[in-house]
Amino acid sequence: MQNAKVGIIGAGRIGQLHANNILRSSQIELKGICDINVTHLKGTNLEKYVPVITEDVSVLLNNAEIDAIFICSSTDTHCHYISQCAEAGKHIFCEKPISFSLEETEQALSKVKEAGVKLQIGFNRRFDTHFSKIHQLINDGKIGNTHMIKITSRDPEPPNEAYIKSSGGMFFDMTIHDFDMVRYLSNSEVKSVSVVASNLVDPVFEKYNDVDTAIITLTFEDGTLATIDNSRKAVYGYDQRIEVFGEDGVMLAENERKSNVKIATNEAVTIDHPKYFFLDRYKIAFEKEIEEFAQSILDNTSLSCTGEDGLQAQKLAIAAKKAWVEKRTVEMHEI
Amino acid sequence: MQNAKVGIIGAGRIGQLHANNILRSSQIELKGICDINVTHLKGTNLEKYVPVITEDVSVLLNNAEIDAIFICSSTDTHCHYISQCAEAGKHIFCEKPISFSLEETEQALSKVKEAGVKLQIGFNRRFDTHFSKIHQLINDGKIGNTHMIKITSRDPEPPNEAYIKSSGGMFFDMTIHDFDMVRYLSNSEVKSVSVVASNLVDPVFEKYNDVDTAIITLTFEDGTLATIDNSRKAVYGYDQRIEVFGEDGVMLAENERKSNVKIATNEAVTIDHPKYFFLDRYKIAFEKEIEEFAQSILDNTSLSCTGEDGLQAQKLAIAAKKAWVEKRTVEMHEI
Amino acid sequence: MQNAKVGIIGAGRIGQLHANNILRSSQIELKGICDINVTHLKGTNLEKYVPVITEDVSVLLNNAEIDAIFICSSTDTHCHYISQCAEAGKHIFCEKPISFSLEETEQALSKVKEAGVKLQIGFNRRFDTHFSKIHQLINDGKIGNTHMIKITSRDPEPPNEAYIKSSGGMFFDMTIHDFDMVRYLSNSEVKSVSVVASNLVDPVFEKYNDVDTAIITLTFEDGTLATIDNSRKAVYGYDQRIEVFGEDGVMLAENERKSNVKIATNEAVTIDHPKYFFLDRYKIAFEKEIEEFAQSILDNTSLSCTGEDGLQAQKLAIAAKKAWVEKRTVEMHEI
Amino acid sequence: MQNAKVGIIGAGRIGQLHANNILRSSQIELKGICDINVTHLKGTNLEKYVPVITEDVSVLLNNAEIDAIFICSSTDTHCHYISQCAEAGKHIFCEKPISFSLEETEQALSKVKEAGVKLQIGFNRRFDTHFSKIHQLINDGKIGNTHMIKITSRDPEPPNEAYIKSSGGMFFDMTIHDFDMVRYLSNSEVKSVSVVASNLVDPVFEKYNDVDTAIITLTFEDGTLATIDNSRKAVYGYDQRIEVFGEDGVMLAENERKSNVKIATNEAVTIDHPKYFFLDRYKIAFEKEIEEFAQSILDNTSLSCTGEDGLQAQKLAIAAKKAWVEKRTVEMHEI
Incomplete structure (x- = not known):
């Protein structure tokens, strides 16, 4: 069995998460990790099992054995590394969002296209058991x-x-996942975006011209309507639910709970909390997204979550920000 | 035990529903029914048990024994009858919406105020077991x-x-209940209204400049955000759910199902459908709203759903229509 | 529309419950109530609406207008009244259990047979929305x-x-309902009965040679196995659930809850308690059982819960008692 | 970080499952696999990653590097290997049941005791998220x-x-897990065992004097009552639920479903099936049990599922078989 050989740029939280998942995968092999400073990796599993730990990106880019690079560095460096990887002929897995600038993203994507390498964006929720089932059932016409x-x-x-x-603000950092999800589930593109938002959770958001509670309303080319509701603070746990309503029925994906135990006492009937946050809830999804990426490289098949998807989600975040600032419905052709 | 004595104007579907509920109540006694044509009541329970069946409203208005009148006629006649009832010193239970015209409604309400009679609007959902529990838990600070x-x-x-x-269109006929519900659950008034809507269910709606699928987004004076999503057709049954999210948690009222039976076979695991429509789902609520009305008359206490509530819901329907027609956010002070 | 005219013997809790349900029914009319002492009915609705309130049973039995009698007196008087009613040509609705003695019950049933009157036993749970749905789905072969x-x-x-x-002990008073239910749901008769039981809730039960916690295991002629688990104290509310497992699947009837509201906070995710006790849970079932009884009289159709059903449930209670006392499996042919 | 070094005897389905879990664990290292015939391992992951693949047990037993042995061979060989491993000073993880003979088991356990090695039995369900939560909540006094x-x-x-x-029949092969579970959840030992059982699924079971559908009833020293209900065929998926009822409430562990998606159409409201079988349902539990075993070796701490637990479960299986054959309640002191 052949493995895909990869390197990772950026060994922060998400970079380490991918690194450890790669170590456990039989399809993909981790050849090197690069960070601007690698001292925090001393004494970890990664130091023990990864052949190359470096502060010099070119060590990975010039390693002929490496098929693909995971870009897990800060958002403002993504496009730079995408271009470098493309030039070096490496396939790319890049964390979301691609960038804060449309120009940068478009330039990077054109480099990717020229080089003919694959680019997957880290919209891990597409690989969630429940959401991918919803996606499949929609496409099955249910x-x-x-x-x-x-x-x-x-x-x-x-x-x-x-x-x-x-x-980059809530729309870029948090809603970007939901923008991708709404596109993943619909069979049409967004036509316009409206936003109502408040600062209800913590005044610190206002300080940075950000919001913490929002309802984003979308209309699609085919007449489909959508809402995304976000909050920066749900005291009961990570709340990740989807409902899709159609001419022949409705589908809902409920939260995953910590356990299926129900307790009834004189005081209350309780069920367990939703899983706490994305590391718990999307544990399997993080594993699946890198498996698909590796498989796609090994079989030379097309990806289900591409740079184009990253670009479109970024455009929706820009539109939402604009709709919020200008207090009006923004048409997508304006972006 | 004393009874409240009442008459009913309008013996269509909703009038007959109230009439039959009154017959089963020990707190309220039905003295007469008036309709423009009463031939359809021949041979019914109502003919047998109700002393007066008439086509002349004045027979009810002049009956000194009658404490209150239920106005269940078509919407365009509501204000006329409200005024007449108020002048006759009768308490009033009026079906929703009060009218299609703000001027008419305001005149009628001022007649009610002058006469010092009670006026309850038929927002039966306030009396639903689940929604009233949500209301109570919000007020308890949960x-x-x-x-x-x-x-x-x-x-x-x-x-x-x-x-x-x-x-009068979906916002006046259907969403009006949701406009009342959102006010019932919030502790603040609506500041602005936005609407996205489509014609996806049946072209007949477009013929009458109406929509059949809509998302109404509301902002409140205190920063609370709200959405109402409506469809004229949910093939799986009457879908009536509410979710309220707050700083300390979230509450959901789920649909009532026809039964609590779950079946698991090789093919599927199925639970029962939601109750079919409002006559099933709000059966108890329809009973409770007239009990509260009767109790309020007998004890001379204030009502929990008044003409003012009817007026505000009507304003929200007008704002929604305007937001939809003018494709912009409408501020409530414009109405 | 014709009504069935009835009288009630025994105006305790269950007698008054039926009386009030009859007052609200359009199919059945309450002509008289008899109790050994009727002073507790002074000033009630019943005194106002029921023409005859008497301490003399013969007043009801000799009233030619009365079609049927509800026997709601203490269990030890049931058979006596059944015989008297049968002799007077009255149809009979008798509360459960028929009696504590098989001989008495058999004699009473033979009187009923001779007289050709109808006899329904008050196994109200057969009329529960969820359990009757289970029954129907089994018979549909689901x-x-x-x-x-x-x-x-x-x-x-x-x-x-x-x-x-x-x-008469837990098996006669409480499990008798479950014995009837298990027969109602099966298409075979019970072959043998085993019991394990404990006194865990309150020592008072031991004082009267009774138990408060039990598991009754049944085998049926066709090989079906069954368990009934009982407790005299479930602090979280009335726990009434049924599960039927078959070759092609499984069905479950869950508890009815006080509301469908779910609340999630930092501390817990809670749903509402089951309805408190039988007056809440079986409210509709109590109404339906008398409607079916009345309908059966008016249409002269057969009943779905007869004296024979009462007899069989009683035999099962006797077998369970015997199995418990003698600490062995009791074969039904022994009873 | 130190690893526990282990070997595996028996490379059938369960042996390979453990082998692959060990390969993914960072706490435990697989040094060798022994089977009576190892040709089926050609070309697998195991051949690639495990240093020693042998048909000679002594190769593992004499390997000084190996701390512990996993016994995954057929049940009739367990005790023989337990004794050999104990003599060789290896810690032991043995699959369930230990054996079909009490004498054999007791001899093997005494060898283990003499040698002072650790012995864990493969009751993986103790490590299930939901069941271990139930266990913990009971011990917390909930x-x-x-x-x-x-x-x-x-x-x-x-x-x-x-x-x-x-x-060995359903009680030894399938119910043995439930016997262990009921002991794991109770704080008392079983006093007596009764069984009702049928052959309803497939006549093949009767051919081998086995049953396919059973209800086992247990009484405990402290008065607790218990039932285990088993079937060899649940067409809707692997049905693994537990309910514990106590003086202050009730707890239920529901099945895990393939997904949390609910679909409502005109035809039905469906939720997803339970996970198909033990490889899906107990995936995490299989991982956790070997982690605990390794941890216990590394830290020299006591195990939560020991040879004594295996012995007691075996006794319960023997009692159940006896109760079924002799058609009577069997007291545990008879075994």
Whole structure:
């Protein structure tokens, strides 16, 4: 059995997550990790099992054995590395969002196209058991034409201030996943975007011209309507639900719970909380997305989540930001 | 035990429903029914048990024994009858919506105020077991300050064309209940209204400049956000759910099902359908609303669903229509 | 529309329940109530609406207008009244259990047969929405041949000591409903009965040679197996669930809850409690059983819950008692 | 980080399952596999990654590097290998049941005791997320004293005839897990065992004096009652549920489903099937049990599922068989 050989740029939280998943996979082999500073990897599993740990990106790019690079560095460096990887003829797995600038993203994508390498964007939720089942059932025609898509996406707790400052705002950092999901589930492109939003969770968001609670409303070319509701703080756990309503029925994906135990006492009947956050909820999805990426390289098949998908989600985030700032419905052709 | 004595104007579907509920109640006694044509009541229970069946409203208005009148006639006659009842010193239970015209409604309400009679509007959903529990839990502070209210309200099948023609449109006929519900659950008034809507169920709606699928987005004075999603056709049954998200948690009221039976076979695991339509789902609520009305008359206490509530819901319907026609967010102070 | 005219013997809790349901029914008319002492009815609805309130049974029995009698007196008087009613040519609705003595019951049933009157036993759970749906689905062949029936039946709190003393024991007073249910759901008769039981809830049960916690295991002629598990105290509410497992699947009837509201907070995710006790849970079933009884009289059709059903349930209670006392499996042919 | 070094005897389905889990674990290292015939391992992952593949047990037993042996061979060889491993000073993980003979088991356990090695039995369900949560909540006193334990344990489909012939019968092969579970959840030992059983699924079971449908009833020293209901065929999937009822409430562990997606159409409202069989349902539990075993070796701590637990479960299986054959309640002191 052949393996896909890969390197990772960026060994922060998400980079380490992918690295450890790769170590457990039989389809994919981790040849090297690069970070601007690698001292935090001392004494970890990664140091023991990964042949190359480096602070020099060219060591990975010039390694002929390496088929593909995972870009897990900060968002503002993504496009730079995408271009470099493409030039080096490496396939690319890039974390979301691609960038904050449409120009940068478009340039990077054109480099990818020229080089003829594969580019997958890290929209891991497409690989969630429940959401991918919804996707499949829609395409199987189970509920006929889609009339309405409703996504509930609430984080258990707000990020810290440093993160808020550099995240690009809620629409870029958090809603971007939901923008991709709504596209993944619909068979039409978004026509217009409206937003109502508030600052209800913590004043720190207002400080950075950000919001913490929002309802984004979308209309699609084919008449489908959609809402995404977001909050930076859901005290009961990570709230990730989807409902799709169509001419022949409705489908819902409920939260995953920590356990299926129900307790009834005199005081209350309780069921367990939703899984706490994305590391628990999307554990399997993170594993599946890299398996598909590896498989696609080994079999030279097309990807189900491409740079184009990353670009479209980025455009929706830009439209939402604009709709919020200008307090009006933004048509997608404006972006 | 004393009874409240009442008459009914309008013996269509909803009038007969109230009449039969009154017959089963020990707190309220039905003294007369008036309709423009009463031939359809021949041979019914109502003919047997109701002392007066008449085509002349004044027979009820002049009956000194009658404490209150239920106005169940067509919407365009409501204000006229409200005024007449108020002048006759009768308490009033009026079906929703009060009228299609704000001027008419305001005049009628001022007549009610002058006369010092009670006026309850038929927003029966306030008396639903599940929704009134949500209301109570919000007021008990169970989830702290409210951040978001989401109402799903979908009819199992569209009304017939004659009804569509005269209903005043989806916002007046169907969403009006949801407008009242969102006010019932919030502790703040609506500040602005936005609408996205489509004609996806049946072209007949477009013929009458109506829509059949809509998402109404509301912002409140206190920053609370809300959505109402409506469809004229949910093939799986009457879909009536509410979710309220707050700083300390979330509450959901699920649909009532025809039974609690679950069946698992090789083919599928199935649970029962939601109750078919409002007569099943809101059966108890229809009974409770007239009990509260009667109790309020007997004890001379204030009502929980007044003419003012009817007026506000009507304003929201007008705003939604305007938002839809003008394709913009409408501020409530414009109405 | 014709009504069935009835009288009631015994105006305790269950007699008054039926009386009030009859008052609300359009198919059945309450002509008289008899109790050994009627002073507790002074000032009630019943006094106002029921023409005859008497302490003399013959007043009801000799009233030619009366079609049927509801026997709601204490269990030890049932057979006496059944015989008297049968002799007077009255149809009979008798509360469960018919009696504590097989001989008495058999004599009473033979009187009923001779007189050609109808006899319905008050096994109200056959009329429960969920359980009757299970019954229907079994008969529709939804899960093929039945392999196993499991009934959970737990009261929210124990009865008072006076009741315990005269109830005939848990098997006669409480499990009798479950014995009827298991027969209602199976298409075969019970072959043998085993019991394990404990005194875990309150020592008062041991004082009267009774148990408060039990598992009754049944085998049927066709190989079907069944368990009934009972407790006199379920602090979380009335626990009434049924599961039927067959060659092609499984069916479950879940508890009815006070509401469908779910609340998720930091502390817990809670759903509502089961309805508190039989007056709430079986409200509709109590209404339906008298409607069917009345309908059967008016249309002269056969009943779905007869004296024979009462006799068989009684035999099962006797077998269970015997199995418990003699600590062995009891074959039904022994009874 | 230190690893526990292990070998595996028996490379059938369960042996290969453990082998692959060990390969993915960072705490445990697979040094060798022994089977009576190893040709079926050619070309597998195991051949590639495991240093020693042998048909000679002594190769593993004499390997000084190996800390522990997994015994995954056929049941009739377990005790022989337990003794050999103990003599060789190896810790032991042995699949269930230990043996079909009490004498053999007791001799083997005494060898283990003499040698002072650790012995864990493969009751993987103790490591299930939901069941271990139930266990913990009981011990936390959430529902007070236990009154009743109900285990539903139904396989999706019967094993093949060869397996049936050598399995030792349903009580030894299938119920043994439930016997262990009921002991794991109770805080008291079983006092007596009763059984009702039928042959309803397939006549092949009767051919080998086996049953395919059974209800086992247990009484405990402290008065707790329990039932286990088993079927060899549940067409809707692997049915693994537990309910524990106590003085202060009830707890239920529901099945895990393939997904949390619900679909409502005109025809039906469906949720997903339970996971298909033990490889899906207990995937995580199989991983956790070997992690605990390794941890216990590395830290020299005591195990939560020991040889004594295996012995007690075996005694319960013997008692159940006896109760079934002799058609009577068997007291545990008889075994």
